[in-house]
Amino acid sequence: MSDLILHHYPMSPFAEKIRAVLGYKQLAYQSVLMPRVMPKPELQALTGGYRRAPVLQIGADVYCDTALICDVLEHRASTPTLYPPAVKGATRIIAQWADTSLFWAAMAYNLSPKGAAALFAGTPEAVAKAFVQDRAAMAVGMTRLRPGDATAAYRSYLRRLANMLSDQPYLLGDAPSLADFSAYHPLWFSRVINPVMADILDATPGLLPWMDSIAAFGHGRPAELSPLDAIAVAAANTPAPLADEPFVDEHGIPLGSRVTVTPEIFGHEATEGELLAATRMHYTLRRQDERAGTLHVHFPRIGYVLRKAEG
Template structure:
C-alpha cells in the first residue's frame, strides 16, 4: 500500500498538475477516485468540509489545494526537486499565473464550446461551489475572446523556450512546467481540435509533448474505505508554529478559501509556516486528523 494517497478524479485539471509533479519525482502513489460533484461522503470526513479536488493524504495529515500539495511533496521527497532552477519565485509566478489567469480563460473556452452539452447537475454543483451563476450562455459568447487570450498567453509562455531549452527552467522539468502544462491538457482533453496544435507558436508543442511524456509516476488504485482506514491507523505529524501565530495555539478556529469553495474547516489551531495553516480535528470514526491549507488565499478566524 502506498503512503502517498491522492484524492482526485481523472478529468480534474488541478489533479493533473499534481500528477505531473508525482511523475517528475518518480513517486509511487495511490489514487482514490472521488465524485466530480457533491456529495463526497468519503472525502468530507477527512477534510472537515473542504470539498475541492485534489486532496493529498499522508497518514492522518490532509493537505488541501494543489498549491500546498506540491510543496509538501517537495518537502517530504526533495529529490528530484520541483524547483530545478533553484529559483522558487520563478516557479511560484508561473503557478499563480496558470492557476488564475490561464485557468479562467481555459474554463471560458471549454464550457463555452461545450455549451448546452454541460450536465445540468454539474452546473448546479459549480454554482454552489462558487456562489455565483454558472452562465453557459455568457461563456459561449466569451469563448472566442478566451481563445485569443489563451493563444496570446501560449506565445508568452513559448518565449521562455526560444533558447532551445527542453523545459521552462532549463534541462530539467519542475513545478513551473506542471503548472503551465495542465491548462493546455485540460482544453485538449475536453475540447479536442480546439487548440490541439499551435504551429504559429514555435517551441510550445514540443514542450507540451515533453511534459506529457513525464507521466504520473507509479500509480495504483485505492478504495475510499482503505484511505479512511489509513487515516484512522495513523497520527498527525508534529507541527511548528510561526512566532506571530503562537497566541492562536490551542484555540478553536476556522479555515476557509477566499475565492470559491468557502466551506469552513473547523478545528484546533495546531501550527503554521509562511506557506500553510493547520488545524487538528477530532473525527468521531477516525480520531485525530490534521488538515493543512495554504496561507495564501485562505482565511483563519478564531471562533
C-alpha cells in the same frame, strides 16, 4: 505499499498537475477516486469541508491545495527538484499565475457553449446539469470571464509561454520546475479532455513538444484504494508531529483557537478545527471525525481565509 494517498478524479486539471509531478518524481502512491460533484462524504470526512481535487493524505495528515501538496512531495523526494535554486522565486510566481490567471482563462474558454456541448456530448442530461449546478455554486461571488474575453486572454498567455520556450526546453531553463507543471495542466484540459477546443494551440506549435515532454513523465506508480479504506487508514494512524516553526500571527488569533479556513475565490466549504500552526507558508487545523478519528488538515496561506469560528 506507499503511504501517499491521492484523492482525485481523472478529468480534474489540478489533479493532472499532481499526477504529472508524481510521474516526474517517479513516486508510488495509492489512488482514491472521488466524485466530480457534491456530495463527497468520504473526502469531507477527512478534510472537514474542503471539497476540491486533489487532496493528498498521509496517514492522518490531510494536505489541501496543489501548491502545498507540491511542497510536501518535494520534501518526500527532493530529486528531481520542482524548485531549481537559481529560479526558485520565479518558479513560485509563475506557478501562482498559471494556477489562477491562466487556469481561469483556459477553463472559461474550454467551457464556452461550444466546449461545454462537446464535453457533455453523450452525457445524460441530469449528469451534465448536476455538474453545471455544482460549479455554479462553487463560483458564487466570483467574477468569471465571458467566452470572448477568455479566448483573447488564453491566446495571449499561450503566446507568452511559447516565447519562453523558444530557445529552451522548459519554461525556466533546461530542467522542469513547478512552473512547467502548473502551466501544463490547463493546456492539457484543452488538448486531452476537450480536444474539440484544442485548435487554439495551432498558433503556438512550439508548445506541443513541451507538452509531450511533460506527459512523457507519466503518472508515477498508482495502486487503487477505496475511499472507505482511506478513511480506515486515517483512523488507524495519528497525525505526524508538527515541525518546529515559528508562529506567524497576522490575524490576532492565538493558537488553540477554534477557527475556519475557507478558499478565497472558488469553493466556499469551510473547514473548522483547532488552530495548531500558522507559519510563514501554511495553516494546520486539528479536527475530529467519527469515522476518521483525529486529523491534522493543512492549507497554504496564499489563497485561503482564516477566521475565528462563530459561536
